[in-house]
Amino acid sequence: MSWDNELLERAHKIIELYPQKRSALGPLLYLAQEKDGFISDDSIVEISNLVDITEVQVKSVSSFYSMYKEEQTGTYLLSVCKSISCEINDSRSVINSVKEFTGLENYETDQDKLFTFEEVECIGACGGAPAIQVNYETVEGLTPEKTIEMCEWLKNDKPEIIVADQLQNKFGGTQSFDWAIEDNTGSAYTVPGFQNIGTAKEKDN
């Protein structure tokens, strides 16, 4: 058994939220990713037992969606938007600045396992393009300079919890709209911070 009791307890709570066990598959995969930084085969076995479907059915779903990672990610997952709105607002130079700072190509992770860089399709922040997500917390209206500043901050301060509002205040520009008023919760892992499945963490200042 690769999942400890605490994780299993969280899993059972999630499963209870749904009329059918298998509907909990998505959130459970996030738990798996929170645990290892990717979806391990061990976790797939665990989930298949938890929701009564076969391992390969779990694998089929986890490999279909790109937010479920098949390989270990770094502490900070930088998802830089390359879709149309960002593109016309010069996301190319934002992308290049991330590449330059981290030395990474698309889908690569550095040796220290600090950053993983990926170019992604629209992240729904077109109004504030160009945009980036750090561990799925969105920051909008970036410039190449601010982007590098942000990366430096991540590298030096190594914040445990990433909160969208904080990122926006520190490094962001134009905002499409306020995602969550006075939001103090964020993500501590390379999974989206969802309160109902317990992946969101409160930041205490």
Added chain:
Amino acid sequence: MSDQININVNGSKIRTDSDQLIIEACEDSGIHIPRFCWHKRMDPVGMCRMCLVEIETPRGKALVPSCTTKVSEDLVVDTESEVVKKAQEGVLEFLLINHPLDCPVCDKAGECPLQDQTMAYGPGESRFVEDKRHFEKPIPISEIILLDRERCILCARCTRFSDEISGDPLIEFIQRGNKTEVNTFPDEPFRSYFSGNTVQICPVGALTSTSYRFKARPWDLKKVSSTSNCSSMGCSVELNVSQNKMLRILGEDNEFTNQGWLSDKGRYNFEYLHSEKRILKPVLNNDSTNEISINESMELISNEISVDNNSNISFIVGHNSTNEEYYALNNFAENLNKVNKDQNINVYLSDDYLYEGFFQNTDLLGKVQDLDLVDTIILWAQDIKDNLPTLYLRIRQAVKNGKKLVIFGHTNTAMKELADSYFGQEIISKNLEFNVEISEIPNFNELINNKNVLAIIGKSSPIQNTNPISNLINYLDKNSNLKILNCFAKGNTFGALQNIDLVKGLNEFINEFDSRKNNIVFTIGSNPVNSSIYSNQIKDKLMDANFVVSLDLFKNETTELANIILPTTSLGEKEGTFTNLEMRILKQNKILPTPGSVLNEWEYWSMMLNKIDIENNYESEFELNLQLCEEYLDKDNVPSFDNLNKPSNLDGVLNSKSINIEIENVEPGTLEILFVNRLYGDSSTQINSPSISMLGAERFIEMNNDTFIKHNLSSYTVNLVQGVITLQVKIKINNHLPNELIIAPLNRRGFRDIDTTKPYELIEVKNLEELSVN
């Protein structure tokens, strides 16, 4: 019944059911629409777009997939317009982008829908110059199935089959977009009893089977329709032969029985036909160097049977003979009786699950098709998934269509998920008796009272008091509109029952064996010394017998004790009829020459009669068939060769004869172990079919977790000890089982010596040294 409506296809009017899909309606009227993903026995998915047709809509003409669009009144369909043609060309061009076109080395070539449809509907030219994607090819995804992912066109037939039809989705799409591939989970091979069906329905050569790979080209194959004797379901099959070798068995779509599907045992259990180990000449005293001619063997046997002292002549029959052969045997026994009235002649069927069954009232006899017509299905029988795999598929389908399934007892745990009510240890004791009055079973009456009920009924265990089963049937008969499917699972059991005047069981053989008499025993296609819970006693009796003759394909534990072994024929080598569990009579056809100096069973009986100067009045299967047809109850509907050979009569003919079974009811005492027959075991046909020979090797027992804990076990490999017997076994946890009852496979090596009514011990295997001893 749904209403009939009119639609217009390519300018002509067609009448069709209102709930049909366009592709079905067209098919029924002889208009073929090309397709890859659609299969009439599975739900449509609209995956491949090959079936696009143009229909008229209020907004003008539109291309729609005909496999997901239902017909409607006055619908106008065009399956041949320029637009449709262009769409078909486009779809094929896209499909071929990543297809490797390695047809010269592909098993499917020649019968490949992708190849054929590219010829018929394709663009003829490719504009694709980029690299195709590459995968390692082929990879084994189970012991018997290979996967070549490059060839896959992602039609999802295999994945849908394993999910929808067989219910063991071990094969799925992985990844997305142009990276999508079919695959299994790393440590979880495609170990399904039904995996071979995916090979048959894969529209390209992506899924292939080890037994057929590189063996033949489809255009070299000779084909004949026949009936499988893998189980008493009597699945319709097509035998494929090249250069006098059976190379492949395919499922044929028989609406009434298997609906196209086969179990892997039915599909792959044929290589034994050409095994070097087959007996090809009569053998004397189990000494291979002592081969004799057929004439000599007949002399020797007739000398024995014509001895004029009061002999006991016993026939132990198996389940692989044709109706004609059983009839000839019965005729032989009858004639012996006529010659010498003092002789005691009996026929025993080698199946521990035999009991008297419910045959008296023929009005109550049900059909497989009733599964789709009744409200409730009652199941109390041996493990259906392992012993009647295609019936299992039919039950699954019926449940999917809303039928209620009620399961009694502890053998069909694999079907618990399908059941509306599963009556386990609260209702049925370890000894397979009711713990409560039938009328008191919770939630039972509403499922059966005044409902249409089909009861699939048989013994769950070789040793079982059958009174509870009779009580259940009586209760059902009183309270519901009942139909019964007698569940004897093996091959042509029902053919034996119908064509032999009186059939007894192996226990009767032991009891009636009188060592003071001159005992002559014939075993016919049966190996009672290795396939019965009475094996040890039978072995003693056979050793004690004065003369033993075995008719068989291979040497085995029984033929070892025979004075004479007569080699016989098997599937594809003989012609005859087969009766399935619903009394449907189906045809088995010959496509292979008989090997060596092998004869059909009936030919031996006929020659023996001649030797003892009794005239027999048949000279061929055909004549035998004419004679046995005389006895069918429904005279107008006789399953003669003529009748069954018509191409339309793949379906067989329902008919029956009176059945007489005489079996003593045994009280089990206390059942400690429940024997089940697994699909794969150690039968000589399977052992001599290399592709599947190893599938029955694993020795495991099942128990629930509480029992596991109670035995203080910490590892899943243990020694099962009973008296002097020690068997190393794996333990699988099955929480549907009652406390303190373990399930063990009767047809795997070593288990037959175990007495299911005696206590046993489970002892942990301490270290690896001990592990390697066994």
